[in-house]
Amino acid sequence: MHLKSNLKKKYQRVFEGIAKQGDATLLNNIYTDLYITQGGSEQVNTEHEVRQIEVTSRRHESQEIQVECTHLFKPGKDKKIKTVLTKGVAGIGKSVSVQKFVLDWAEGKENQDISFIFPLPFREMNLQDKEKQSLMDLITQFFPETKGLNLAKRNMYKVLFILDGLDEFRLPLNFKDNETLCDVLSPASLDVLLTNLIKGNLLPSALIWITTRPAAASKIPPYCIDQVTEIRGFNDTQKEEYFRKRFTDENQFKEIIDHIIKSKSLFIMCHIPVFCWISATVLQNILEMKTNNNLKNNQSNDASKTLQESNTEDTPKTLTQMYTHFLRFQIQQSRRKYDGEYTPDVSWDKDAILSLGKLAFQQLERNNVIFYESDLEACGIDVYKASVYSGMCTQIFKEETGIILGTMYCFVHLSIQEFIAALYAHLFLDIHKKSVFVHESTEQDSKKETLTDLLKTVVDKALESDNGHLDLFLRFLLGLSLQSNRLLLQGLLTQQDENDQSKKEIVQYIKQKFEANLSPERSINLFYCLNELNDQTLVKEIQTHLSKGSLSSAELSPAQWSAMAFVLLTSKEEQEEFELQKFKKSDECLIRLSAVIKNSKIALLNDCDLTDRSCSALATVLASDTSLKELNMNNNNLQDPGVKLLCTGLENLKCELEILRLSDCGITEEGYKALASALRSNPSHLIELDLTGNDPGQSGVKELSDLLQDPNCKLKTLRFLGTAADKACQDVNRVLGENLLLLRELNLSELGLSGLNKLAAVLQDKHCKLNKLILNNSDITEEDCCILTSALNSNPSNLTELNLSGTKLRNSGMKIFSTLFKNEKCSLQKLMFNCISITEEGCAALASAFNSNPSNLIELDLSENKLGNSGVTEISTLLANSQCTLQILRLSDCSITEEGYKALASALRSNPSHLIELDLKGNDPGQSGVKQITDLLQDPNCHLKTLRFLGPAADEACQYVIKVQGENPLLLKELNLSLHELGDTRVNQIAALLQDKHCKLNTLILCGCCITEKQCFILTSTLKSNPSHLRELDLSGNKIENKGVKHLCDLLIDFHCKMERLRLRGCDMTDEGCSALTSALKSNPSHLRELDLSENKLGDSGFENISNLLKNPECKLEILALCKCSIKEKQCVFLTSALKSNPSHLRELDLSGNVLKHTRVNKFYDILKESRFKLERLRLRYCAIKAEDCSALTSALKSKSSHLRELALSGNELGQLGATNLCDILMNPQCKLEKLELVTLYCTAVTV
CATH class of the missing domain: 3.80.10.10 (Ribonuclease Inhibitor)
Incomplete structure (x- = not known):
């Protein structure tokens, strides 16, 4: 594929610092991964980009999600990633990242699912004319090998457009008002093409990657972006990796990296890859000069001296010194290239530097980094000479030729532009004795201005700036005011006598500015300014605070915090214990001072309002060569994300932490799992872990407790609970x-x-x-x-x-x-x-x-x-x-x-x-x-x-009744289970039902149910516990015998028993049972109204007891049935005698089935004549009554005192005469009889 081949040739080499001049290096040999994070603010960052890097250096390892450059378009959780916007300050590595991405694709290493990648740098797309062209025309113009390619077929190809350097594009990108364009073959202005491509109207399936400096990011509407990433440059590890790749000589590498690390301001700037290149260039040249001088002078004894030890006055320690050396070496290189010889003294072309400086200064004021011919001409630079400048200062100023626009110019990096601008300000003052900020039209032309006046003016202007765009310019300006730095520019700048008073004056002026309510960014920059002036007084003040123990967060300004970090980091004393509360309880403070924690054995960070932001910084500390053995994070709201970040350090085999306290840190099950996983990965050092006051979820405790079974685990104290709970x-x-x-x-x-x-x-x-x-x-x-x-x-x-x-x-x-x-x-x-x-x-x-x-x-x-x-x-x-x-x-x-x-x-x-x-x-x-x-x-x-x-048993009975009768017994008043053989189980269940107060039965009929004496006991015992509702009980036809009757008597004698009807017909009861029964009824006789003892062998004593019951004046018995009881004459006498003595209650008497001879029954008939005897119904069926017995009966019926209303005589041998006499009696007006039963014939009274 021609496109891949051509892109590989184009992108496989990198020209560090410039695009076309200098020595090319294979990208894969020098490339160092950059720290890229997901997310970022959509607002424009108004800080100076170098300040952004300084802040990033303290926070980028503790925030957000790291993204690998090759995985930019990996789908997210909720959506596909189609358009990515990557932000980064100038020189941070955006274009190199693009180059590496394209090279990996072209070499077949990554993202092979993409069919075509089209890198389209914005600076090369800047149009001079409003020429219209189609998207396919634009692609073909950049990549002629694609001519004939048909991208109009949707989804046939997966295409990626890389739009690099949005901040360098000079067209408006009018997303709101531009026309909609959907055809890749339709011509339109470049502005219209790009807005429709980014919005997805052109090639909707195409992937888009846009890179930009932060200030220009707002040009793209948020709705067009699926993911925002930010290149944070090199972290500390990547800085070392860069220098290691750059210097293959191990000794040379160590010497250079040691010097960079010891010069803190330089080390921070090395987050910017371009600055790493500048530093590497300068320090390599210094080392080469030292080696050459030593060889020339045979000074072998000095060969082992480090950069810090030899030529200390020439070794750069500040930004100004570094950039000054860089300028000198580039001029010397150009002289060597064009003149063929090397001299230690620099021959300066002052006019050229002035013209270049004017361009740098004016464009800095306008915030421009790309210049065109008109910009150069305005500064008196001939366009032809611009190429000479570019050739002479190959690493400072460069020209590029865009495919469409033509030639454009820029400084290699914004910081170089700011340094040249600061140099110009000094040159301008030397020549004209006035400030570059004083315009020619003002009245101040005749007034001479001193260097101190200029410096004060720029300090004020830098502090007034909202975006800090003069911050670095000010630092360079101040640094160049020192005679030690001006010596390096001898022949270019006027050499001045050392003037301590002038330096003191500007230092004091800067310190006075701290008294104002400055933003942290401005304050910190002033501290760096003091560093450029080699003034350490502020540092010494912090050291005094520390020595007196008078430090508090309320007393420190942001600049002092910077000084504090500097003091602690450069302290020669080993930090045994670091306590964050002595400084400031915040994530920011911890992150600023994390390097101090790294050098301490014990870190007390408890109760400091820390969150997960701090944990990533601490993880880095734990994963490094640190002295830290004990870490106390108690009472900080770290939560699971924070603990997970911390675990990335704990699981590192370099981590030798022995004690970790995380009580009351808002950790849940997820965090406990992360801790367990980390300690499984690195189990050999931690001996104490405190997790009291957290919430481990369902399995958190088990996850960690299981670790104790691991023979490799050295954990001796695993604390979840307080003392009492433990x-x-x-x-x-x-x-x-x-x-x-x-x-x-x-x-x-x-x-x-x-x-x-x-x-x-x-x-x-x-x-x-x-x-x-x-x-x-x-x-x-x-x-x-x-x-x-x-x-x-x-x-x-x-x-x-x-x-x-x-x-x-x-x-x-x-x-x-x-x-x-x-x-x-x-x-x-x-x-x-x-x-x-x-x-x-x-x-x-x-x-x-x-x-x-x-x-x-x-x-x-x-x-x-x-x-x-x-x-x-x-x-x-x-x-x-x-x-x-x-x-x-x-x-x-x-x-x-x-x-x-x-x-x-x-x-x-x-x-x-x-x-x-x-x-x-x-x-x-x-x-x-x-x-x-x-x-x-x-x-x-x-x-x-x-x-x-x-209850269960009663419920079973209930279900049984419902099944048998189809009704809920709890809603019934009468329950009739006659002729159902119940058995022990069912009787027990029915007993349970009867016992329950929900059961409101008045009538219980259990005739012919084969109830035994034992079952009778169960029933009566139950009824005793709930006797108040039952009014009628019929146990007829059950062989309960005397024992059963006696059990029943226990119920009848109960005071709560309200039994009114009791039927015990055919229960195999004898005189013994009858005696017990009548005795019970005599003790509680007031409720019973009906008693049926038929078909039982009661005997003489039984009848005698019944008679005694009837004689009882409290007996209210109204119905008495004694059918088939084999009544004898004596027994009939007992009964007649009883009825005579207490005749007023009985209303119905049934003596059917007993042989009542003439002598026995006549005495009974006599009672019917008594007015006190209230009997209304008399049944004498099958009693062997003959015709001759009828005269006594008819006599009684004729009596006025008789109350009898119903008489049953069927089954007797009355004959025709007896029947006629009885029927005639009905006609007697004295007779009250209403019903007469003779065999099957009922005679009714006739009213005469």
Whole structure:
């Protein structure tokens, strides 16, 4: 590919300092990586570019993200990178970076996915005419080998345009008003072409890389840029790398780099690659001169002397000296080139220097760095002679030929232009005795001006400048005022006598300026100015402050801070301990003094408001050959980004740090992982690590604790907790055999007070990540509550479940805990407060707290507390809160009645969408409570899935009844399970149901259910515990026998028993059981109204006991059934006698199925005639009554006193006569009989 081949030839060599003259060097041999960072301010930086470098030298290693030049277009997290803007001051290496990028592509090393790269330098695109051309024409003009290339086919080629040197472009780039252009073949002005290319209208898929000095960056609208990068030049390591590549001789390299490092102002300027080249050129020439002189004079003894030791007066230590030497050597080189000989004295062409100086000065005032023929002519420079200047001073002034515009001119670097301008100012003063700032038209032409006047004028002008564009000019101007520097320019500048007074005057004038409210930039520049004047008084003042211990941040100006850094860095005393608080608590101060930290053994940086900015500087320190063994960063908000930066130093094998303190630094899990990773990479030195007061997340503690198992790890002390918490942690470890900090659930039931105190110390530490804490049945007092809540309030974000069931929390404790529940950071989701002796008061405190912070709680257990209806009403206010997301609520055995149930139902109707489980076991819902709640299940908005009124056994019974009868027994008043064989399990379940207060059955019918004596005991025991509702019990047809009856009697004698109807037909009861039964009924006879003992063998004693019961005046029995009881005459006598003595209550008597002979029954008929006997229904079916017995019966029925309304005689042998007599009686007006049952025929009374 011809394009790659041609670009490789063009870019493989570099001409340091110039573009075309001088010795070329292979770029790959001399190239040193530059420090490039992602991001940067979109605002224009108004500082002098050298000042920007000085600031960068202190901060570029501690900020932002480093970007490799070859990866500029690597896609970001959120978007593709299409257009990149790279900023950098003059000489920082922008164009060399472009050259290296293109060369790597052309050589097939990098970015081979790019089809074509088109480097288009702005300076070569400056148009003289408003000539129109298409984008393809422009490309072909620069790269003829691409003729015929069709870029119009979208996405066929991946193309990169590199637009280098935006600051040198003189066209406006009118992004706002320029026409839109989309066709690469359509002609337009260069301004229109470039704005449409950058905006993406032309070749939308093309990549664009723009380089510029910072001041011109604002020419490109931010919306056109995907990524901004900044070239920060060389960092300290890269400076050394540059000089090492430049000087292959190791001794020569060491001598030069040592000199540069010791001269701090020079070392800072070496961030600029061009200045490295200048310094290398000057110092190499000095070394060569020294070597030549030594050989010539045979001074072998001096050959080993360093730059610092030999010819100290000639070795440059300041910027002025360096640039003066540079100028001298370039003039000497030109003389050697053109005259063929070398002389130590320089033959100056003063006129040429004056013309060149005038150009430099005037263009400096206008902030121009590129000049054209008109600019040269205005300064009296013949265009032809310009080429001579360029040839004579090949490394100072250069000419270039643009493809379109033609010839243009510039100084190799802005600093050289400023030096030549300062030299011109001195020359102008020497010749004209006036300042270059005094224009010819002014009246001051006749007034002679001194050098001091000029210097004061320039000091004032530099301080007035907003952008500091005269700062370096001033430093050069001051430096050239020293006689020692003027000697180097002998023959060019007038040599003056040493005038200490003049120097003192300008030094004092500068120091007075510090008293004004100067910006830090201006103040620091004045310090450098004093350095150029070799004045050390300010440094000595700082040293005095240090020696007296009177230093404070409020007393120091920015210039003094610069002096402070200089003093500490040049101090010959070894720094044992560095304490940042003695200076200034800030990132900036630490970064300025990081080199001092490097030379110290202990760095105390705690409580200094440091952030992650400081960490990168410290990482550099740790990764270097440093004396640092102990680093204290406690109580600084470093956070994870800061720790990660610090870890880049810790993981370096050069790092020999032994103690690192990072307590309360805002570090989380991510930071802990970074620390663990770093210490795995370099485990052999750190012996103590303090991380107390940080938040390690879910796995941070484990990440670091696992390191202790590494045999290579020398870590002996790993501190996460304070003293008290650490002791508690050890205690738990000893008891449970586990590290408390690694646990998520802790069960310390039965904990004592001392244990709680220790536990609280752990809980309040963020290293504790317990999710579940169980302290049930612990002896916790009110004081303990305060301790526990205080701890949890200080670290509330992890605990999600708290179990204090069975403790003596009480209302006072609940009020204390409510302060935790109100905490917005509280993450508690499950609270187990079962049986903690709280009442309505405690409930109100809890509800109020969660009403203010309801969003996390999903499960609440308040069972077995006497909340009552008032307490439940408080809870209901929480449930009704629309922000409440409670899913499970347990209120079993909380003394809730119907009123409380209604409150709950109302709350759930207003906020039905969250609660899925409600437990109300062991409460008394009254008549409608259950229905109030169960009706909610019909609401389509209600998500309630589990509504629990009953215990497991009772619930099983409930489900059984629903299955059998299709109805919920909790809503029934009568339950009939007759003829279902229940068995032990089912009887136990039904018993549990009957025992629950939610069960409101009045009638229980269990006929023919095969209930045994044992099961009867279970049922009656259950009914004893909840006897107040049952009014009717029917156990007929079950063989409970006497023992079963006796169990039943235990229920009947209960004072709370309100049984009204009891049916025990066919239960295999004998006189023994009957005796027990009647005895029980006599002790509590006032409620029973119906008793059915039919089909039992009661015997004489049984009937006698029944008779005694009936005789009891408190007996209110109204219905008595004794069918098929084998009643004998004696038994009938007992019964008749009893009814005579207490005849007023019985209303119905059923003696069916008993053989009642004539003699037995006639006496009974006589009772019917008594008005006191209120019997209304009499059943004598199948009693063997014959026709002859009817006369006594009809006589009784005719009696006015008889109350009988219904008579059943079916199944008897009455015959026709007996039946007729009985039917006739119905016609008797005295007879009150309304129904008469004879076989299947019912006779009704007829009103006559």
